[in-house]
Amino acid sequence: MAATAAAVVTRPIAPEQASLWSDAWRRLRRNRLALAGVVYLTFLVVVALVALIHTPYPTYEVGVGIPYQGPGGQHWLGVDALGRDTLSRLMAGAQISLIVGVGTQIVVLAIGVPIGLAAGYFRGWFDQVVTFIINLFYGIPDLLVALILVFLLGPNLTNIIIAIAVTRWMDMARLVRGQTLSLREREFIEAARASGAKPSKILFGHILPNALGPIIIQATFGVPAAILFEAFLSFLGLGVPPPTPTWGSMAAEGIVTIRIAPAMVIAPSIALSLTLMAFNFLGDGLRDALDPRQRR
């Protein structure tokens, strides 16, 4: 009897380290739509990576097929107006979409998170200024801001990412500010202050980890929004300049000849739609997985 008692004391009582993340992953896996999103996005990333080293035809080479040729054995998704292979260009376009989507969110996080944390934690005049600027940016049409920025900075991939991020950082800043405002009143923040933690430590070591769930969700929803925005800019001819293939510019080129070569529009549109859907399903799944209390 004594031996068992000793064994009970020395053995760790919680055998499994069920961390927040493994818990969330378990819940995410149960969500079929989110899982489908993950699978599709993995596929897309693989395609984009493969396109770096191999595409069925060279992306920029004209005249690999008869212009306006429909889908067939040689060219699965047809050939565009200049005789370029649509599938090859679609694969390369996935790179641009992913880079823009993820790149924009990285910039948005880099701007929005520190600003939101500082505004929510220090409050006072800084918060007022930040809130004012956020409202100001919400007031200006984002397309206008993006167009002007692209025009001023010049149309290339980096500038387009910057332009989209400038129109999208407010959501993140506002979310982080709100989270910080509520978290700063929690007792463990007071306890951290009482133990002499620096403000930077409190912000990034205590508040940020607690706000990570909503931030990840927000960023996941931000990616498709940015991809769509880039496609829209490209469609208007203000995106990444040709001949770099982007889904938006491919659709724009095809729209004129939609009657004779519908595949030129349909292929990039479907790719775009599936990607947007996949990110949104993933975002929904993450929201349910990271915040189980919100679920019905």
Next chain:
Amino acid sequence: MASPILQVKDLQTQFRTHDGIVRAVDGVTFDLYHGESLGIVGESGSGKSMTALSLLRLVPDPGKVVGGRVLFRNQDLLQVTDEEIREIRGRDIAMIFQDPQSSLNPVLQTGFQIAEAMLAHKMASKTQARQRTIELLKRVRIPAAESRVKDFPHQLSGGMRQRAMIAMGLANAPSVLIADEPTTALDVTVQAQILELLGDLNQELGTAIIMITHNMGVVAGLCTRVLVMYAGKIVEQGPVDEIFDRPQHPYTWSLLKSIPRVDALRHERLRSIEGIAPDLLRPPAGCRFHPRCPFRIEKCFTDEPELKEIKPNQFASCWVTMDRARAEMGADQLLDIRPGAASGLEPGKLVD
């Protein structure tokens, strides 16, 4: 009991609200000696927690320490820079809070949080901190400390969480530990264990403890000296034995009277102090306790009593004092403790 390690002089903490100024702490003065265990008791809203938070300049908005001095190691904690007070927090004066559930960051490992308390003051390297964290957890008697350091707060029981909080408080071997109602959120057996632990640490490490509580039993078990606060002021202070045996302020007396007794008769009602704690926006004139005091006299309505030495080391701010109430009214036999119930004292009879 040679020289005080912490001297608080005429501390004033106010909250500016839309309706006016709330004087949460109104002229509190006391000394804390090396290795001492000092209790601060009072009802909710008496200013005891605010006093503690004021010492470390942690008063929440819109509160502000507007006056007084807090002398610690020849410096006034109310005057030092933000950087200096930050260094003192957790290193020299640590604090543990009421609810261990919410005082630990839910997304960080418990051991990591304790180690961080050391790293924040560069008291140890990362490996040393990890080592010492396990020692601390053992010291506060958490079983299987080696595996517990990696646990998240939700994996610990309430008592263990409070032990972990105490370990965090002791991480830098502070000379003063402020415990703000550390046992309120715990059940009675765990309370007893935590108090025993605090008592032992006080004895072994010589850490001076300021114990803030509304529980007289906690004070009796742990403290050597007591401050009784009412409406932002100290109404009585003295050695714990004296305060329990012969309280001089009617408020202290009432508090002691309202401790539930194990030997109470079956249908005996629990005693409470009549009335409610005063609105600090508009504190009563005269003695702040007079609207609830069974022994009040005319003078209590108009004149505010000063804290004065009634017996050696025992101070009370009362015009009547319980010695007189006992002698003239048999206060201890008094069953009816409604306001003014026993005020048989004629104003004229007051010898002053």
